[in-house]
Amino acid sequence: MTKPILGVSKCLEFENCRYDGKMIGNDFVRKLKDHVDFVPVCPEVGIGLGTPRPPIRLVKIGGEKSLYQPSSGENLTQKMQEFSKMFLDSHKVLDGFILKHSSPSCGVRNVKLYHKIGQAVGYDQSSGMFTEMVLKKFPYIIVEDEARLRNPVLRDSFLTRLYSMTRLRESFESKESLMEFCKDNEMLFMVYDQSGPKKLEALLSQFSEDGFEEKFTATVYDILNKIPSADALNSTYVYIFSLLEDKITLPEKEYFANMIRDFSQGLVLPSQVSTLLYSWALRFDMKSIISQTIFEPYPKGLVPISPESRKYSLIDLNKI
Ligand code: SF4
Incomplete structure (x- = not known):
């Protein structure tokens, strides 16, 4: 099997880069090291923050979601956007990402977005600023939060989708290899969506048209984006x-x-x-x-x- 190219928050098993100077042990990430090509990244170190460092948080400033460091009063939004763009521009291929739960930079969901600067203020739920840019640039990569991956059903779903999308990426070189991809995945897709194989077969006739690769990728992503019964x-x-x-x-x-x-x-x-x-x-x-x-x-x-x-x-x- 081709190894997926998998981004990962660097503080998971790779480096002591958390705000408290620690790393988080993660059995699943350790196990994956033999099976994927990891691309570890710490966006907060990437924007020049030291380790350890005073915590940062997401806050609405002037109505805009911003990355803010209460101890220094510094608004880090622009630095984070520039770093994220530079990182994503230098990685043309990413099949998935495992991101640190609840981080204002890396969290996938359930990150606190405070209504304003200050103590004891209300908050909404949001995604981390780096992760938001990852999802904008790569809407069809398989992204998951390390805490959710402790659930065996979600872990199985993550791995199935990750390897399927990696196989798909490799199959665009010719119509024949894409047909083989559809044939070999027919029964897997049926588990997720009975009509999935037929939808893909119909789409294959548009192989030479502009935008075909994105359309086909989006369809496979949608077929697999559920937990089968x-x-x-x-x-x-x-x-x-x-x-x-x-x-x-x-x-x-x-x-x-x-x-x-x-x-x-x-x-x-x-x-x-x-x-x-x-x-x-x-x-x-x-x-x-x-x-x-x-x-x-x-x-x-x-x-x-x-x-x-x-x-x-x-x-x-x-x-x-
Ligand atoms: S959660 Fe993200 S930004 Fe925070 S230490 Fe880990 S990799 Fe760095």
């Missing part, structure tokens, strides 16, 4: 099974029927169903199924190890 995953598994059905035995068909029923009741994991389907596809050499990204949307090394498998890995056979 268990029902949609169930329907996709049943669809894959329908392609294999006439090749397997009656007891195998019965086994699958029981498994999919248990899956719909939450008694069986998605990985158990997909492993079974994949093994049949391998047995009958069904390349159109084997190549589907739904079976491995991102590198195996990033799949969380379940407590159950950890338990087995700790068994010492000599002591049984």
Whole structure:
């Protein structure tokens, strides 16, 4: 798999650059180091603030969202805008970004934007000033807040979208490679949006038109920009099974029927169903199924190890 190019707030695992002179340990970022090309950045150090430094905050000044340092009274807005522009202009390709939660520079959402300068004033929720510029320049990159990535469902969604958009970026070199991208991702896209593959197929006819790349990227982004339901995953598994059905035995068909029923009741994991389907596809050499990204949307090394498998890995056979 091509490695995604992933921006990251530098204080996550890379440098002691926080306002308090510390770094924040992050297991997920550490694990990703083998699988992505990181682009670490600390916008506050980038605008010349030292470490440690007095805190800064977002404040409305003259009705405008501004970056303000209460201890010095300095308005840092222009410096931050200039630094962000320079950083973004020097990085033509970014597939995603992991940003520090609630920072006035890096926060993605839920950053306090105070109504005015002073103590004990009200605030709204906003995004950090650097992040706002990242999103303006790259509207289709996969951005997530490090705190939200502790949730396994959001983490799985982040990784699936990140690797899918990276594969897409690599596929624009020719119409053939884009068609292959659509073919290999068909079943993954069906989980997110039943009509997704058809929408993309229709768009392919505009391959040579101006603005095609952006239109196609926006459509893939929209298809994946949701958390798929268990029902949609169930329907996709049943669809894959329908392609294999006439090749397997009656007891195998019965086994699958029981498994999919248990899956719909939450008694069986998605990985158990997909492993079974994949093994049949391998047995009958069904390349159109084997190549589907739904079976491995991102590198195996990033799949969380379940407590159950950890338990087995700790068994010492000599002591049984
Ligand atoms: S949150 Fe952003 S600006 Fe603040 S220390 Fe981390 S990287 Fe630097």
